[in-house]
Amino acid sequence: MLVKDKVIVVTGGAHGIGQALCRRFAREGARLVVVADCDQGAEAVAREVGGVAVIADVGVESDVARIVSTAVDACGRIDLFCSNAGISVRGSLETTTDADWQRIWQINVMAHVHAARAVLPVMLAAGGGYLLQTASAAGLLTQIGGAPYAVTKHAAVAFAEWLSITYGDRGITVSCLCPQGVRTRMLAGAPGETHALLDDGALEPEAVADAVIAGLADERFLILPHPEVAEYVQRKAADHDRWIRGMRRLRQRVGDGRV
Numbered sequence: 001m002l003v004k005d006k007v008i009v010v011t012g013g014a015h016g017i018g019q020a021l022c023r024r025f026a027r028e029g030a031r032l033v034v035v036a037d038c039d040q041g042a043e044a045v046a047r048e049v050g051g052v053a054v055i056a057d058v059g060v061e062s063d064v065a066r067i068v069s070t071a072v073d074a075c076g077r078i079d080l081f082c083s084n085a086g087i088s089v090r091g092s093l094e095t096t097t098d099a100d101w102q103r104i105w106q107i108n109v110m111a112h113v114h115a116a117r118a119v120l121p122v123m124l125a126a127g128g129g130y131l132l133q134t135a136s137a138a139g140l141l142t143q144i145g146g147a148p149y150a151v152t153k154h155a156a157v158a159f160a161e162w163l164s165i166t167y168g169d170r171g172i173t174v175s176c177l178c179p180q181g182v183r184t185r186m187l188a189g190a191p192g193e194t195h196a197l198l199d200d201g202a203l204e205p206e207a208v209a210d211a212v213i214a215g216l217a218d219e220r221f222l223i224l225p226h227p228e229v230a231e232y233v234q235r236k237a238a239d240h241d242r243w244i245r246g247m248r249r250l251r252q253r254v255g256d257g258r259v
Contacts, residue, residue, distance in 0.1 A: 001130050001173065001216045004029035007075045009067060009119075011058050011111065012085030014041030016184030017134065017177075020205035021082060021212060022049050028213065034071045037085070058085045059106030064114035068122065077126050080216075083115040084134040084177075088149045088186055101148055108152035112159050120167065128171030132212065133160040137180045137229045140222075141236065144251050164221055173219050179208050180226040201226065 008030050012018035014037035022033050026049035033051035035042045036058070046053035054070050056063035071078045087107045089100040112133050123129025138146070139153030157176055164174035181202030208225045215223030224230055236243040 001080065001219060002028075003080065003213070003216065005031045006079035007032045007034075007071055007077055008080040008082065009034040009036060009071050009078055010082040010084055011036045011056075011064075011067065011115070012134075013037050013082075014039055014045055016186065017179075017182060017205045017208050018082070018084045019045055020209040021084065022046075022051065024206070024209040024213060026050060032071070032075050034067065034074070036067045058083075058111035058114065059103070061110075061114040061117070064111065065118045068115075068118040072122055078119055078122055078129060080130040080132060081115055081119045081123075082132040082134070083112045084132070085111055086134060086136075086153075086186075088146060092145075093147055096148060104148045104152050105155075108149070109155045109159065112156055116159075116163060120172065123172060124167075124170060128173075130173045130175070130216070131160075131163060132175050132177060132216070132223075133163075134177045135160065137178050137224075137226065137232075139176075140178055140229060140233050142247065144247070144254050160221075175212075175215055175219070175221055175223050177208070177212060177215070177223045177225075178229060179203065179211075179224070180229060182208055182225075 003025050008025050010018050010022050010033065013022045013035035022035050022045050025033050033049050034054060035046040035051050036054040036056050038055065038057050042053040042055055052070060052074060054067045056067050058064055068078065085107060087104055089096060089104050091100065116131065133156060135156040136153040138150045139157035143150040160174055160176040181199060183202050183204050203225055211223055211225035
């Protein structure tokens with residue numbers, strides 16, 4: 001897909017990767033960019049890119065339906081829906097509460113489900129469309145010290161795979177964006193061990209947007225702004241036990257401050 005003249009929705013569009021996507025889509029000549037986020041930053045980004053802002057909580061299904069209806073009311077269609085919003089929660093397994101788990105599950109997983117339920121009927125009626133789902137390299141590998149994030153990102157990747165398998169023959173293309181560290185507010189506020197591991201080699205959001213444009217053009221399922229992730233996934237698949245032992249060693253190095 002080339003984004004010129006396309007109607008595009010970006011959730012989590014006020015900051016970080018989402019903001020960079022909105023700006024890049026506008027520069028590429030998108031017909032309309034709908035900037036959805038839970039805070040007023042969406043309005044500033046929408047003004048900047050000549051788009052439309054929707055203040056919404058993607059963990060609430062009716063809010064996601066409102067995002068979709070806003071785009072459809074404006075242009076009659078949605079060509080690309082970027083389900084990009086995501087959060088992390090802090091704390092160990094012992095201190096992370098059920099409420100923490102439920103909140104991150106709603107945003108990192110159910111928001112993708114809500115988006116698919118709302119937008120697929122529109123796309124199927126139009127004869128096709130494109131879903132871009134932001135997960136993480138943590139969804140292909142794991143994340144040291146962050147069980148809720150790793151688990152929900154694995155689920156996000158699995159749902160994107162299921163969507164592609166189920167709807168790919170009906171004109172729906174799916175891509176799953178899986179970066180490692182990106183210099184966003186989320187990384188800046190990450191716990192020490194996570195920040196130490198991901199900061200080295202972290203990309204600017206604009207570099208991730210570049211990777212998305214290339215990935216959409218090729219219609220690749222996995223969009224990997226950090227190409228080394230593909231090698232790590234291959235190592236994991238080749239010998240899962242060896243990979244787990246290596247991750248244990250990495251966790252120890254992080255804990256000792258050697259990373």
